[in-house]
Amino acid sequence: MAAAAGGQTVGRSSFSRAAAPHVASSSTAAGVKLGPNGAAFVSSGIPDLDRILGGGFLIGSVVMIMEDSDAPHHLLLLRSFMAQGVVHKQPLLFAGPMKEPRLFLGTLPAVASSKEDGRQRGMGAGTSSDGRTSDEALRIAWQYKKYFGEEKTSHAEHRDNKQEFSNDFDLRKPLERHLLNAQNIESLKKETLLVSSRTVVPHSCPNFREKMVEMRMLDGLLYNHYVHHNADTLRRKDWDMVSFIRSLKAMVRASNAVAVITFPNTVLSSSFCKRWQHLADTLLSIKAIPDEDKELAKLLTGYQDMVGFLHVHKVAQTNSQVPVILEASTFSLKLRKRRSLVLERLNQAPVDGSGGPSLDASGSCSSSSQGSQLDF
Amino acid sequence: MEEYGGGDFLSEAMGSGARVVVVEDRVEAPGAFALHLLLKRALAGGGAAALLALAQPFSHYDRVLRGAKGGAISDSFVRLYGDIQRAIDASRTGDNTGRFTLMIDDVSLLEVAAGGSVDDVLDFLHYCVTLTSEMNCSLVFLIHEDIYSSEEGVGVLLHLRYIADLVIRAAPLSTGLAADVHGQLSVVNKCTFREQRLKAQRIWNFHFRVKENGADFFYPGSRH
Numbered sequence: 001m002a003a004a005a006g007g008q009t010v011g012r013s014s015f016s017r018a019a020a021p022h023v024a025s026s027s028t029a030a031g032v033k034l035g036p037n038g039a040a041f042v043s044s045g046i047p048d049l050d051r052i053l054g055g056g057f058l059i060g061s062v063v064m065i066m067e068d069s070d071a072p073h074h075l076l077l078l079r080s081f082m083a084q085g086v087v088h089k090q091p092l093l094f095a096g097p098m099k100e101p102r103l104f105l106g107t108l109p110a111v112a113s114s115k116e117d118g119r120q121r122g123m124g125a126g127t128s129s130d131g132r133t134s135d136e137a138l139r140i141a142w143q144y145k146k147y148f149g150e151e152k153t154s155h156a157e158h159r160d161n162k163q164e165f166s167n168d169f170d171l172r173k174p175l176e177r178h179l180l181n182a183q184n185i186e187s188l189k190k191e192t193l194l195v196s197s198r199t200v201v202p203h204s205c206p207n208f209r210e211k212m213v214e215m216r217m218l219d220g221l222l223y224n225h226y227v228h229h230n231a232d233t234l235r236r237k238d239w240d241m242v243s244f245i246r247s248l249k250a251m252v253r254a255s256n257a258v259a260v261i262t263f264p265n266t267v268l269s270s271s272f273c274k275r276w277q278h279l280a281d282t283l284l285s286i287k288a289i290p291d292e293d294k295e296l297a298k299l300l301t302g303y304q305d306m307v308g309f310l311h312v313h314k315v316a317q318t319n320s321q322v323p324v325i326l327e328a329s330t331f332s333l334k335l336r337k338r339r340s341l342v343l344e345r346l347n348q349a350p351v352d353g354s355g356g357p358s359l360d361a362s363g364s365c366s367s368s369s370q371g372s373q374l375d376f
Numbered sequence: 377m378e379e380y381g382g383g384d385f386l387s388e389a390m391g392s393g394a395r396v397v398v399v400e401d402r403v404e405a406p407g408a409f410a411l412h413l414l415l416k417r418a419l420a421g422g423g424a425a426a427l428l429a430l431a432q433p434f435s436h437y438d439r440v441l442r443g444a445k446g447g448a449i450s451d452s453f454v455r456l457y458g459d460i461q462r463a464i465d466a467s468r469t470g471d472n473t474g475r476f477t478l479m480i481d482d483v484s485l486l487e488v489a490a491g492g493s494v495d496d497v498l499d500f501l502h503y504c505v506t507l508t509s510e511m512n513c514s515l516v517f518l519i520h521e522d523i524y525s526s527e528e529g530v531g532v533l534l535h536l537r538y539i540a541d542l543v544i545r546a547a548p549l550s551t552g553l554a555a556d557v558h559g560q561l562s563v564v565n566k567c568t569f570r571e572q573r574l575k576a577q578r579i580w581n582f583h584f585r586v587k588e589n590g591a592d593f594f595y596p597g598s599r600h
Contacts, residue, residue, distance in 0.1 A: 171489075220528050237487065246485065271523050271525075274522045274523040275484060278520050278523070313403065320588060321409045321586055321588075325554070325558070329553070
């Protein structure tokens, strides 16, 4: 193979992998976006997150979200993901530690009316700057990056695509009942997931595998890690859970599904936590921030609106060994008007005193001296 | 590993004659690219390879390597070992004199498959090591070092480091991720220890950047 002689790797590959859109468009399901290298994406339910991850959640991948035990912000992501699946009429399979998992479905958000939000997005940058014109005159210079960097995609195009691929959700309103009822949604109680045998999946849920295969279209799966109270069986269950995740990953790869798993990394031992992280294709973590933290308020702009931080550790990559390097990997989670979830890059406030402000808005918070909150 | 024409740092560091190669990596600095490189080299010299792929489906390796062959997956380690032996025998028939390479991606998943039974995994690995002397085989193992950085279960990692002739360790930079440097690689070549070549370099450290087809290696601060 001529390519094998590439010991001296000279620049780029000798061919490019086409996505073959003409073939795929005939069989594309609703809510699937195609990308390079034969990748197909499903929306995460949060347009900002889709953009950050380069398209959305890769089909066939496992997304893991590390929770913060202080606050349930990971549920915001889960709800958006599930709601998006419902809107696109994709079969969902959901399991969680609650007694009646179906009740969780009642908390899914409704689709926001696009006109309002479209306008809101366009104005997003404008309104916040208007609100602070008076005393911010001196600060405008360093905020340019924030306003100009985000506006690259034209809003018209964005709005058209939004309808098809990803929706904004209004977190105040619950998802319409008729959408939920018409939907192929399965929910599993925690008992069915926990068994002491090694092969968790076939024994615990006999028709689980059939359901996976049946659902040729897209599945959204959602799992919550169950907190083990019994210390004796703890170690056994750790191996069972990892084995289960591995089987799940294999199944998801083989079918057109995306699995989203959330777990509290404080519950697992660090060694198993690392195992889970290695198994994830896309790895995110959520960190809550306290309501009142004067030091952080001084450090970041827009602190009052933030509910938490989202850190992207790993992004799924298909058929390629090149890692995905993001410009910024930590984002703030904000609720706009208590209604829609947005993710923004962090902007460091100018520091009073000698040093002068750091103009580098991406990821600079991790090097701050008070950075204990922001260290992931 | 046969000497491969490339003049890059990794080839120099690896030298030739290493029978057991261990690649270590972390979540922040995945080492799969090193496996792909080694697999390419193993196949390019006219050799054959078997890839025990627990982490990715074969199509992934196929796409990255464009046509690499091989593979053996089985539930039980005994059967697995038998399969490996058969694969080696099969490649021996005919005039194939190249070296056979067995790659395992990765050992941490082998532990999961064994349900945490470290003894079984170690037994299996030791059996694989016998292949290097009996059947002119080379081994390449990928293991995630950050899983073993705490209390229990350090056994497998330490064992592998002990039996390895060559250890390639991928780690992130202390400054975090960057677009032009993906991490640092340290290579410990124990063969040179044994050969008692006093002037030969034994430990190498350099930076790497992963590309579609391979990787660039360079010393910190010098970019070409």
